[in-house]
Amino acid sequence: MTTDGISAAEQVLAKVLLPLCVLSGALVLSGFFFPAFVGNAVSGQSWLTVSLLFFSSGLGYLAVLPYDPDADRQSGELALLRIRRTKLVDVVREFVTRQDPIVLLVPVVVFALFLLLQIAFPASVTETVDEASQGILTEGGPVFLGAVFLAVLYCLFLLVGPWGEVKLGSPDTEPSYTYPMYFTLIFTAGIAAGIVFWGPAEALTHYQTPPPYFDAAPESGAAIDGALTYVLFHWGFSAWSAYTVIGVPIAYFVFKRGAPLRVSTILTPFLGVDGLDSVWSRLVDTLAVFATIGGIATSIALVSEQFLTGIASKWGVSSGEVGPVLFVGGLTIIFVLSAASGIHRGIRRIAALNVVLFGLFALILVGIGPRSFVLERATSxxxxxxxxxxxxxxxAGGQWVADWTVWNWSWWFSWAPFAGLFIAAVSRGRRIRTVVLTSVVATSAASMVWFLLLGGTSLFVQHSGEADILAVIADYASSEAVAGYPLFGALPLTELLTFLFLSLIVVFMATSADTSTLVVAFLSTRRGLAPSTGSIVFWGVFQGAVAVSVLIVGGSETLQAISVLTGGPFAVLTLVSLGALTLTLYRNERGHQSLVGRARDRLPTIQTHHDLDPPDED
Known part of the structure; x- marks a missing residue:
């Protein structure tokens, strides 16, 4: 997913963005760490504008910086992953001629219809969707629980079994990315800002209303262990396995059987490579586009509330109705520039910055947080x-499981089409075992460390009485978006933690939104063609427009519920595709060795002394 060459417009843009970033960054940093120096020079909603200008110009500058395209060609990256760069006069024509009309029009019409119904009949739409959502999550709970558990078992088998040795590509194919970058791309694309939104909040929620499985008293010491355990469960191996069981089949059929890079490629064993232009394939890809846009748009709407809450807590700014629109607009500029520049420029660089900020925040929290408490509770x-x-x-007991565990599994499956496709796209030249190790084990480990640190610290602050975070959440209309800020207020380096937290909100959301924009552009482009820059820009702006619309007319939670419901079909499709993949691997990938076999072969051979040999039998 690269681009060739740097346009003159991008060169001019880079020259404009750099001074904007420096000037706005100086104001923002001064406002955070030296407020007396700034005084009343910036006040009110101006802080929101300056903050968004800083993040947009800084991340946009990273996206448009030049790079050496020859390095990408030498890496042997799949040609289909390149973005077609054209002159402005050709953008519209290529956009129209290259789009699959079904995959393009159906999601656009559905989202437009949803917004119209939300405006005309908000109460009826919300009630209908809520009833459908509750019915499916409650009655279909065993299906989601079973699908995720089977996904974990299948990933475990791929990790230790003989098929883990299968290389995705020809024997001499080399990976397109170094391993650290490979992990970075997968982790930042798949987790989004949910890890920031729920990091300080989910453990507290389970502490206040303990999961029935552990039967602990609310807000007790026993509730702490149960809360952290369920946080690990919801963000650990089970969750990431949902992505991998879609990503591995796509990667195998693309790089070993020549199938197109599409979500519908999981149907290859049933339709054949030549049959992937069928109505069924387009239906799967269309559903994937809808789920991706709905999931990203509602996530943007949710994190906008968290970001604006942070700005308000720092500078007392009331964002009003304009604030969310400004935030989404600034974020849209970032991820559109990043997606249009391709993986080797914006997406890769912003993802790397994301991981650096993520690690820095975690290290600071280790240094200033309640280490003994966190270590003890984390171990438990x-x-x-x-x-x-x-x-x-x-x-599968009770409404709590339906509201939390089943809802989470459906949400992860609704994101699995775009995340799984992206995992497949960047896994060329890797062995299946490496794909599973990275996309399940490594990503789960990073997620769990984060939640143990941030969730454990928030539980310590709440349980010890240093701050009543739950009371702040209750005062803020029970919105978990506010949870992080009273936590940071109870710790040293409050300003630094708040600044890094706000940065992570923007960067995490940008790294998922730019990837989803690129994936949707590929899905909507006709088979065998690379998406044009116009297609990238259209889908990025469309995602931002949907987010702004639900913020203005309401219905973000309703749209989120609809998007979550798409996880059901993909959970079923995943089980079917895994069965077909198993038969394909069994027939075509024999002769590989499992990890157990390799370990056994490396054991030293015990030589038997001739004096101990049994006597020859006559």
């Missing part, structure tokens, strides 16, 4: 997670 939670993993995976 990890042990509980390991011991209770299987029964928790199969536990």
């Amino acid at each position: 939670a990890v042990g509980s997670y390991a011991v209770n993993f299987v029964p928790m995976s199969l536990y």
